[in-house]
Amino acid sequence: MLPQVAVGRHCCAQSTNLANYRPFVGDELIDEIVALADQLKGLRLCQVNATAAGGGVAELLARMIPIYRALDIDADWRLIFGDKEFFTITKGLHNALQGGDFHITSSIAAEYLAHNRQALEALDAHYDVFVVHDPQPAAIHHFAQPNPGKWIWRCHIDSSQPNAEVWQFLRPYVEAYDAIVFTMPQFCPTDLKRDNVVFISPAIDPLSTKNMELPDDMCRRVIADAGVNLREPILLQVSRFDPWKDPLGVIKAYNLVKQQRPGVQLVLIGAMAADDPEGWQILESINAQAVTDPDLYVFTNLMGVGNMEVNAFQRGVDVIIQKSLREGFGLVVSEALWKEKPIVAGAAGGIPMQFPEGYEQFLVSGAEQCAERLLYLLDHPDEAVQFGRAGREKVRREFLLPRLVRDELRLIQKVLAK
Amino acid sequence: MLPQVAVGRHCCAQSTNLANYRPFVGDELIDEIVALADQLKGLRLCQVNATAAGGGVAELLARMIPIYRALDIDADWRLIFGDKEFFTITKGLHNALQGGDFHITSSIAAEYLAHNRQALEALDAHYDVFVVHDPQPAAIHHFAQPNPGKWIWRCHIDSSQPNAEVWQFLRPYVEAYDAIVFTMPQFCPTDLKRDNVVFISPAIDPLSTKNMELPDDMCRRVIADAGVNLREPILLQVSRFDPWKDPLGVIKAYNLVKQQRPGVQLVLIGAMAADDPEGWQILESINAQAVTDPDLYVFTNLMGVGNMEVNAFQRGVDVIIQKSLREGFGLVVSEALWKEKPIVAGAAGGIPMQFPEGYEQFLVSGAEQCAERLLYLLDHPDEAVQFGRAGREKVRREFLLPRLVRDELRLIQKVLAK
Numbered sequence: 001m002l003p004q005v006a007v008g009r010h011c012c013a014q015s016t017n018l019a020n021y022r023p024f025v026g027d028e029l030i031d032e033i034v035a036l037a038d039q040l041k042g043l044r045l046c047q048v049n050a051t052a053a054g055g056g057v058a059e060l061l062a063r064m065i066p067i068y069r070a071l072d073i074d075a076d077w078r079l080i081f082g083d084k085e086f087f088t089i090t091k092g093l094h095n096a097l098q099g100g101d102f103h104i105t106s107s108i109a110a111e112y113l114a115h116n117r118q119a120l121e122a123l124d125a126h127y128d129v130f131v132v133h134d135p136q137p138a139a140i141h142h143f144a145q146p147n148p149g150k151w152i153w154r155c156h157i158d159s160s161q162p163n164a165e166v167w168q169f170l171r172p173y174v175e176a177y178d179a180i181v182f183t184m185p186q187f188c189p190t191d192l193k194r195d196n197v198v199f200i201s202p203a204i205d206p207l208s209t210k211n212m213e214l215p216d217d218m219c220r221r222v223i224a225d226a227g228v229n230l231r232e233p234i235l236l237q238v239s240r241f242d243p244w245k246d247p248l249g250v251i252k253a254y255n256l257v258k259q260q261r262p263g264v265q266l267v268l269i270g271a272m273a274a275d276d277p278e279g280w281q282i283l284e285s286i287n288a289q290a291v292t293d294p295d296l297y298v299f300t301n302l303m304g305v306g307n308m309e310v311n312a313f314q315r316g317v318d319v320i321i322q323k324s325l326r327e328g329f330g331l332v333v334s335e336a337l338w339k340e341k342p343i344v345a346g347a348a349g350g351i352p353m354q355f356p357e358g359y360e361q362f363l364v365s366g367a368e369q370c371a372e373r374l375l376y377l378l379d380h381p382d383e384a385v386q387f388g389r390a391g392r393e394k395v396r397r398e399f400l401l402p403r404l405v406r407d408e409l410r411l412i413q414k415v416l417a418k
Numbered sequence: 419m420l421p422q423v424a425v426g427r428h429c430c431a432q433s434t435n436l437a438n439y440r441p442f443v444g445d446e447l448i449d450e451i452v453a454l455a456d457q458l459k460g461l462r463l464c465q466v467n468a469t470a471a472g473g474g475v476a477e478l479l480a481r482m483i484p485i486y487r488a489l490d491i492d493a494d495w496r497l498i499f500g501d502k503e504f505f506t507i508t509k510g511l512h513n514a515l516q517g518g519d520f521h522i523t524s525s526i527a528a529e530y531l532a533h534n535r536q537a538l539e540a541l542d543a544h545y546d547v548f549v550v551h552d553p554q555p556a557a558i559h560h561f562a563q564p565n566p567g568k569w570i571w572r573c574h575i576d577s578s579q580p581n582a583e584v585w586q587f588l589r590p591y592v593e594a595y596d597a598i599v600f601t602m603p604q605f606c607p608t609d610l611k612r613d614n615v616v617f618i619s620p621a622i623d624p625l626s627t628k629n630m631e632l633p634d635d636m637c638r639r640v641i642a643d644a645g646v647n648l649r650e651p652i653l654l655q656v657s658r659f660d661p662w663k664d665p666l667g668v669i670k671a672y673n674l675v676k677q678q679r680p681g682v683q684l685v686l687i688g689a690m691a692a693d694d695p696e697g698w699q700i701l702e703s704i705n706a707q708a709v710t711d712p713d714l715y716v717f718t719n720l721m722g723v724g725n726m727e728v729n730a731f732q733r734g735v736d737v738i739i740q741k742s743l744r745e746g747f748g749l750v751v752s753e754a755l756w757k758e759k760p761i762v763a764g765a766a767g768g769i770p771m772q773f774p775e776g777y778e779q780f781l782v783s784g785a786e787q788c789a790e791r792l793l794y795l796l797d798h799p800d801e802a803v804q805f806g807r808a809g810r811e812k813v814r815r816e817f818l819l820p821r822l823v824r825d826e827l828r829l830i831q832k833v834l835a836k
Contacts, residue, residue: 052705053720062721066645209640209727215633222627222726227484271720287470302471302689303480306724308640309627 017070018402024206025402033402036409037071044126045075045412048140049133050090052079054273056202056331057133057156060404063205067405076127080119080137085111090136096166097135097159098326104169117143125149129412132177139173150415153177156202156328158187158349178415183329183350198411201350203404204334204395210307211338219316222309228297232263233378234317238310238335241270241282244326246346248282249367251289251296253323256371258295261378265295267317269310272300315339319377319384323370324348334399337391342384344373354399356390435488436820442624443820451820454827455489462544463493463830466558467551468508470497472691474620474749475551475574478822481623485823494545498537498555503529508554514584515553515577516744522587535561543567547830550595557591568833571595574620574746576605576767596833601747601768616829619768620747621822622756622813628725629756637734640727646715650681651796652735656728656753659688659700662744664764666700667785669707669714671741674789676713679796683713685735687728690718733757737795737802741788742766752817755809760802762791772817774808 022030045068049057061077068075082090089112096102116139125144131152132140141151153174159167159182167189174180180197182188188197204211224230235254239245247268254266268286272279283300290296299305314320320336320343327349334354336343345351347363355363362377364370377384440448463486469476479495486493500508507530514520534557543562549570550558559569571592577585577600585607592598598615600606606615622629642648653672657663665686672684686704690697701718708714717723732738738754738761745767752772754761763769765781773781780795782788795802 053718059722207643209643210722212639212643214636218632221630225625225627225630271722273720300471301719301722301724302691304477304628304689304719304725304728306719306727307722308726308730309724310722312726 018067020207021400021402024396025400029402029406033071033406033409036406036413037073040409040412040416041072043073043412044128045073046123046127046130047075047077047133048080048123048130048137049077050080050082050087050136052077054271056328059331060202061133063208063401064405064408067401078123080115080140081122082115082136086115087136093135093166093170094157096163097155097157097170099161099163102163102166104165109169113139116140120144129415131408135170138170141177142173145176150178150412150418151176152179152181152411152415154181155187156183158183158326158328159189160186162189178418179411181411184353187349200404200407200411201353201399202329202331203399203401204331204338205401206338208307210311211335212311214308214312214315216315219312222312223316226267226297226299226309226313228265228267229263229295230316232265232295233261233319234265234267235319235321235374236267236269236313236317237321237323238269238314238332239322239324240273240276241268241279241286242276243278243282244324246323246325247286249325249370250321250323251286252367253321253370253374254296256367257374257378260375263295264378265297267297267299267313269299269305269313270301272302311339314341317341319344319374321370321374322346322351323364323367324351327351330354334395337388338395338399340385340388340392342377342387343391344370344377354394356387356394359387359390362387436485438625439818439820442814443818447820447824451489451824451827454824454831455491458827458830458834459490461491461830462546463491464541464545464548465493465495465551466498466541466548466555467495468498468500468505468554470495472689474746477749478620479551481626481819482823482826485819496541498533498558499540500533500554504533505554511553511584511588512575514581515573515575515588517579517581520581520584522583527587531557534558538562547833549826553588556588559595560591563594568596568830568836569594570597570599570829570833572599573605574601576601576744576746577607578604580607596836597829599829602771605767618822618825618829619771619817620749621817621819622749622752623819624756626725628729629753630729632726632730632733634733637730640730641734644685644715644717644727644731646683646685647681647713648734650683650713651679651737652683652685653737653739653792654685654687654731654735655739655741656687656732656750657740657742658691658694659686659697659704660694661696661700662742664741664743665704667743667788668739668741669704670785671739671788671792672714674785675792675796678793681713682796683715685715685717685731687717687723687731688719690720729757732759735759737762737792739788739792740764740769741782741785742769745769748772752813755806756813756817758803758806758810760795760805761809762788762795772812774805774812777805777808780805 018030047061051058065075065077089108092102120140120143127149129150131154133154134156181200183201184199220230237250241247257264286298290298314336320341322333322345324346329350333345333351344362352363362373364373436448465479467475483493483495507526510520538558538561545567547568549572551572552574599618601619603617638648655668659665675682704716708716732754738759740751740763742764747768751763751769762780770781780791782791
C-alpha cells in the first residue's frame with residue numbers, strides 16, 4: 001500500500017471543531033459546509049501527493065484531513081514514493097510547468113510513468129474520490145482505469161506559460177481527470193479545454209500554531225530572545241532559501257533602506273529541506289553576510305525555529321517582505337495580512353489576488369522599488385496600520401480554511417453528480 | 419577565515435541581560451559572574467565546533483555567545499568546515515569515544531589531520547582563549563603551536579570506555595591542551611592524567627523559547643491543534659530518531675502501558691538532520707506504526723514544530739520519557755524537570771545526575787520497567803507532582819545557564835593565570 005500519512009484525528013482538536021471558525025468566517029459558510037458534509041457522509045476520499053512535510057501542499061493537507069474526518073468524511077492522505085531519480089524528474093516537470101527548460105527523453109518519460117504505475121498498483125484504490133496534487137503523481141489516474149471513483153487533479157503551480165514539450169507530455173494524463181483545479185484562471189494553460197476546470201485558491205488556518213493569536217508581550221520576548229533589537233525597525237521575510245523567493249534581492253533592498261534608516265534590521269527565516277543543495281548554498285552566502293552585519297539575522301527550522309516562532313515574528317515586526325519573482329499562491333502573504341501586517345511583495349503568482357484593494361503600490365519588482373516602499377511604510381505608520389487592517393479583512397473574507405473546505409466539498413459533490 | 423556563526427548580539431535581548439536570571443538563580447551567582455567578567459573584560463574568546471545548528475553543543479553556544487558579548491567579552495563562534503568524508507570519519511571518532519568500533523587506518527588519520535591543519539590555517543588565531551568542542555576539531559591546537567593563546571578542549575561525550583585505538587590516536591592531541599573539560603568524572607578515560615581535567619555539566623536557558631513560561635491554555639491549544647486528545651493521558655519523548663534514544667523501545671513501553679490504560683497516547687517529537695539517513699529510516703518505521711495507531715503521534719521540525727511547540731508539549735503532557743541507551747548529558751531531561759514534569763528515563767550518561775534525590779526508581783532499563791514506572795506515575799498523580807517540583811528545584815540549583823557561564827569563566831581565569 002502507498003504510505004499513508006498519520007495526522008491528528010481526535011475530534012476534540014481545536015481546529016477540527018468547525019464551530020471554532022464561526023467567529024472568523026460567520027455562520028453562513030460553516031452551515032453550508034455542514035450541509036455539504038451531511039450529503040457526503042461516509043465518503044471515502046483520498047488525497048495523494050508526494051511529500052508529508054515541507055511546502056504549502058503538505059501544510060494544507062495536514063489542516064484539511066482532520067476537518068474532513070471530523071465531518072464524518074473518511075479522508076486519507078497517501079504519499080507516492082519515489083527515489084532520487086524520480087524526484088529529480090518531477091522537480092524538472094514542476095519547473096517546466098512554470099516555464100523552465102526541460103527535455104523529456106524517452107527514458108525520462110518511461111521512468112515517470114513506471115513510478116506512477118507502481119504508485120497506482122500500491123494504492124489501495126477503493127475510494128470514492130481521489131484528489132491528486134501536482135505533477136508528481138498526475139499519471140496515476142491513467143493507470144487506474146477502469147476505476148469507479150472520481151478523480152480530481154489539483155495543480156498548485158502557475159502553469160500559465162508552461163514549457164511546450166512538458167505540457168504536451170502531461171496534458172493527456174491531466175485532461176482525462178473528471179475535474180482539474182488551478183489556483184486562479186491565469187494559472188491555467190491557454191490550450192487546456194475548460195469544461196472540467198475550476199479555480200480554487202488555497203487558504204490559511206487561523207487556529208493553527210502558525211496563525212493563532214499570541215499575546216504581544218510573548219511576541220516581543222520571542223524576538224528579543226533571538227537577539228533582535230525591539231527599539232529599531234524590523235523587516236521580515238519568511239520563505240525557503242530559493243532563488244525564486246529572491247532572498248538576495250531582499251538583502252539588497254534592506255541595504256538600500258539602511259542608507260536612510262541606519263538602525264533597520266532584517267530577519268530572514270527559512271525552512272531547510274534535506275534534498276535542496278541550492279538552498280544550503282544560498283543559506284551559506286546569506287550567513288557570510290550576516291556575520292559582518294549585526295543587523296541581519298538568519299534563522300532556520302534546524303535551530304528549532306518553528307511555526308510558533310514564525311507566528312511571533314510575523315506579529316512583532318514592523319513590515320513583512322515577500323519579494324518572490326515566481327510564486328504559486330504564496331500562503332505567507334495571507335499569514336502576514338491576517339496578522340494585520342503591512343507587506344511589500346513581488347507581483348508574482350497568487351500574491352496580487354491576496355492584496356487588499358488600494359494597496360497595489362506595495363506590489364513591487366526590483367530591489368530599488370522594494371526599498372522605496374519599505375521606507376514609505378516605515379515613514380507612514382498610520383498608513384501601515386490601515387494596510388494591515390484592510391489585509392486582515394481581505395483574508396478573513398477570502399483566504400481562511402473553511403472557504404477552501406467548502407469549495408473542495410462543492411467540487412466533490414459536482415464530480416459525483418456527473 | 420573559518421566560517422563564523424552569526425548570533426544575536428543586541429544587549430537588549432532578554433536572555434543577554436543577566437539581571438533577568440536573578441529571580442531564578444539568586445544574586446550571589448549573578449554577582450560572581452559580573453565580577454569574573456569584569457576581570458576578563460575585552461578578552462578575545464573563540465568557541466570552535468563543527469555545526470551551527472542541531473544538537474546540544476550548538477544550542478549551548480547559541481545561548482552563551484550573546485551573554486559573553488553582553489558581559490564585554492569579545493566572544494566569537496567559529497565552525498570548522500569539512501566534506502562528507504571528514505564528517506564520516508569524525509562521526510566514527512565520536513562513536514568510538516563512546517566505545518564503538520572504529521579502525522583508524524593511516525589514510526583516515528591523514529585525512530583527519532589534514533582537515534584540522536586546514537581549519538587552523540583558516541582560523542584567524544588572534545584570540546586569548548580557545549574553547550574547542552568534541553573530537554572533530556580536537557587536533558587544531560596541535561597545528562596552532564606556538565600560539566600565545568590558551569586552549570581548552572571541551573568533550574561532551576561519555577568517554578569512560580573509549581575504543582582503545584581511537585583513544586590512543588586522539589590522546590596526545592587532547593593532552594596538550596591547557597585544560598580538558600568533561601561533563602562529569604565518570605566520562606573521563608581512566609588513563610588520562612587528571613591535572614588539567616575539570617568537570618562542568620551543560621545547562622538549559624530558562625529564558626529561551628524552548629523553556630520560557632507559557633500560559634497553560636496556550637499549551638493546551640498547541641496540543642489540541644496537533645490533534646492530540648487532552649482528555650486522555652499523554653506521554654512524550656522529544657529526541658532525534660537515533661537508535662541510542664531508543665524510540666522503538668519507547669513505543670514498546672507505550673504499548674505495554676496501553677494494555678492497562680487503553681486511552682493513553684504517545685507523542686514523539688524529533689528533529690531531522692539532512693545528513694542522517696538512519697534517522698529517516700527510523701522515522702519511516704515509526705510513521706508506519708502511527709498510521710495504524712490513532713494514539714501514536716509523530717512530529718518533526720520539517721512540519722514546523724519548533725522550540726515553542728516543544729515547550730508547550732513538555733508543559734502540557736502527563737509524563738515525559740527519555741529512554742536513552744547512551745547519552746551525553748541529555749539536556750531534554752533538565753528541560754522536562756524545569757517544567758515540573760515527572761520523567762521516566764534511561765540510566766545513561768548524564769541523565770542520573772539530573773534526577774532529584776529520591777526519584778531514582780524512575781531511571782529504567784528495558785521497555786517493561788519503563789512501562790511499569792509510567793503506569794505508576796499515571797496512577798499516582800500526587801507523587802508525579804512532587805517529582806516534578808523536586809526536579810525543578812534540582813535544575814534551578816544546578817542546571818541553569820548562569821551556573822555554566824560561571825564555571826566556564828572560572829576555568830578561563832584559571833588557565834589564563836597559569
